[in-house]
Amino acid sequence: MSSTSCSACLDPLAGLPSANHPPAEAAARWAAVASLSLGVFGLVTAEFLPASLLTAMAADLHVTAGAAGQAVTATALVGAVAAPTIPLLTARFDRKRVLLALTALLLVSNLLAATAGSLSVLLFARVVLGVALGGFWSMAAALAMRLAPERLFPRAMSLVLTGVSIATVCAAPVGAWMGSLWGWRSAFVAAGVVGMLAFVVQLVALPALPPRDQASLKGLRELLARGPVRIALLAVLLVISGHFAGFTYIRPVLEDVTKLPVAAISAVLLGYGIGGFFGNFAGGWLAGHGERYAIVAGSAMIALLAAALLVGGSSTMVTAVAVTLWGFAFGAFPVGFQTWIVRAAPDQAEAAGGLLVAAFQVAIATGAIAGGLIVDRTGALGAPAFAMVAVALGGLLAWRRGPAPAMARA
Incomplete structure (x- = not known):
C-alpha cells in the first residue's frame, strides 16, 4: 500500500471531493474501533467498581465508607488533569503507542487495587487509573474519526460508547456478586483480565496512528473564554457531581436504609445497569431533537427519584424502581453534554x-x-439529598441558558 493510500485510510475527511482528497471513500477499520470500545469498557468498569464494593472495601481496609469512597475521588481528580494534559505531553508520539501505554496503566491499576493492603495503596492504584482514564477518553473520539470515514463517524462513535453501556450494565452488579462470593479483590482481578485482553486486541487491531493535531494551552484558554462553553461546563459540574454523590454511596442506602441482603443489592444494581443501557439509546434519541431536552429531562428525573429515596427509601419496591429509573435517566447525560460542547x-x-x-x-x-x-x-440518605439539590440546579441552568433546540437552530 502506498503512503498516499495509507494516509487516506486514516483521514476522517477521506471520501470528500477536494484538491487534496480523492473521491473514493476509505474503508472503516471496524476491528480497530472495536478495540477502542473494549478499552473504554475496561476503564469504565474499573471506575465504577468501588460503588458496588464500598462497604466491603471499607471493612477490609479498616476505614469508613466515606474514606473508601475517595477511591472514586482520586481517579476523578487525576482524570480531570490527565484529560487535557496527556494530549499535550504526548503530542509527538504515535497515538497507537500512547493508547497501549494507557491500557497498560489500566492493567497495573487493577492489579495494585486487587493486592492493596491499605487505603493509601488503593488510592495510589486509583491515581494510576485516573491517568489512563483521562488520557484515553480525551483521544477516543478523535481517533474514531481517523478510523472511519466521516459518513460513518456517528456509527463508529456509537460503537465506542457501547463499551460504556455494557460497563454500566455489568460493573456494579457483577462486582457486587463477585465480592459476595470471593471477596472484593476478585472483582479487580477480573477487571485486570479485561485490561489485558484490551491491550492484546489493541496491539493487533490498531494501525499506526502518527500524531496529527497539535494541541496547545493557548487553544484551551480561548475555549474557556467563550460564554457557551463555560455554561456547558458549569452545568456538567452541577449535574454530574449530584449524580455521583448519589451513585457512589447508593450501597449504604441499600444496606442501612432499605436493609437489603447482598443478593438483593446485586439485583437492584443490575436494574440500574439495565436502566442505564436503555437510557443511553433514549438519551441519544432525545438529544437528536435537542440536547437541552435530554439534559433537562434526565436532571428532572434524577431529582424526583432522589426525593423518592428520601421519602420512601425504606421500601424495597420504591428503592428498586427508583434506582433502576435513576440509571435510565443518567443515560441522557453523556450524549447530551457531548453534543452541547461540540x-x-x-x-x-x-x-x-x-x-x-x-x-x-x-x-x-x-x-x-x-x-x-x-x-x-x-x-x-445525605447523599441522595445532595444529589437532588445539585442535579436540580444543573437542570435549571440547562433549561435557562442551554442551547436552542435543533428546529430553532435550523
Whole structure:
C-alpha cells in the first residue's frame, strides 16, 4: 500500500471531493474501533467498581465508607488533569503507542487495587487509573474519526460508547456478586483480565496512528473564554457531581436504609445497569431533537427519584424502581453534554472534548467528596439529598441558558 493510500485510510475527511482528497471513500477499520470500545469498557468498569464494593472495601481496609469512597475521588481528580494534559505531553508520539501505554496503566491499576493492603495503596492504584482514564477518553473520539470515514463517524462513535453501556450494565452488579462470593479483590482481578485482553486486541487491531493535531494551552484558554462553553461546563459540574454523590454511596442506602441482603443489592444494581443501557439509546434519541431536552429531562428525573429515596427509601419496591429509573435517566447525560460542547465550539471540537472530560472528572470527584462528608456526618440518605439539590440546579441552568433546540437552530 502506498503512503498516499495509507494516509487516506486514516483521514476522517477521506471520501470528500477536494484538491487534496480523492473521491473514493476509505474503508472503516471496524476491528480497530472495536478495540477502542473494549478499552473504554475496561476503564469504565474499573471506575465504577468501588460503588458496588464500598462497604466491603471499607471493612477490609479498616476505614469508613466515606474514606473508601475517595477511591472514586482520586481517579476523578487525576482524570480531570490527565484529560487535557496527556494530549499535550504526548503530542509527538504515535497515538497507537500512547493508547497501549494507557491500557497498560489500566492493567497495573487493577492489579495494585486487587493486592492493596491499605487505603493509601488503593488510592495510589486509583491515581494510576485516573491517568489512563483521562488520557484515553480525551483521544477516543478523535481517533474514531481517523478510523472511519466521516459518513460513518456517528456509527463508529456509537460503537465506542457501547463499551460504556455494557460497563454500566455489568460493573456494579457483577462486582457486587463477585465480592459476595470471593471477596472484593476478585472483582479487580477480573477487571485486570479485561485490561489485558484490551491491550492484546489493541496491539493487533490498531494501525499506526502518527500524531496529527497539535494541541496547545493557548487553544484551551480561548475555549474557556467563550460564554457557551463555560455554561456547558458549569452545568456538567452541577449535574454530574449530584449524580455521583448519589451513585457512589447508593450501597449504604441499600444496606442501612432499605436493609437489603447482598443478593438483593446485586439485583437492584443490575436494574440500574439495565436502566442505564436503555437510557443511553433514549438519551441519544432525545438529544437528536435537542440536547437541552435530554439534559433537562434526565436532571428532572434524577431529582424526583432522589426525593423518592428520601421519602420512601425504606421500601424495597420504591428503592428498586427508583434506582433502576435513576440509571435510565443518567443515560441522557453523556450524549447530551457531548453534543452541547461540540456545538458550542465546532471549530475546536477535540479540545472542547478534552475540557468536557476534565469537567466530568472534577464533577465526579466533587460528588464523591461531598457525598462522603455528608454520609459520614448525617447518614446514608445525605447523599441522595445532595444529589437532588445539585442535579436540580444543573437542570435549571440547562433549561435557562442551554442551547436552542435543533428546529430553532435550523
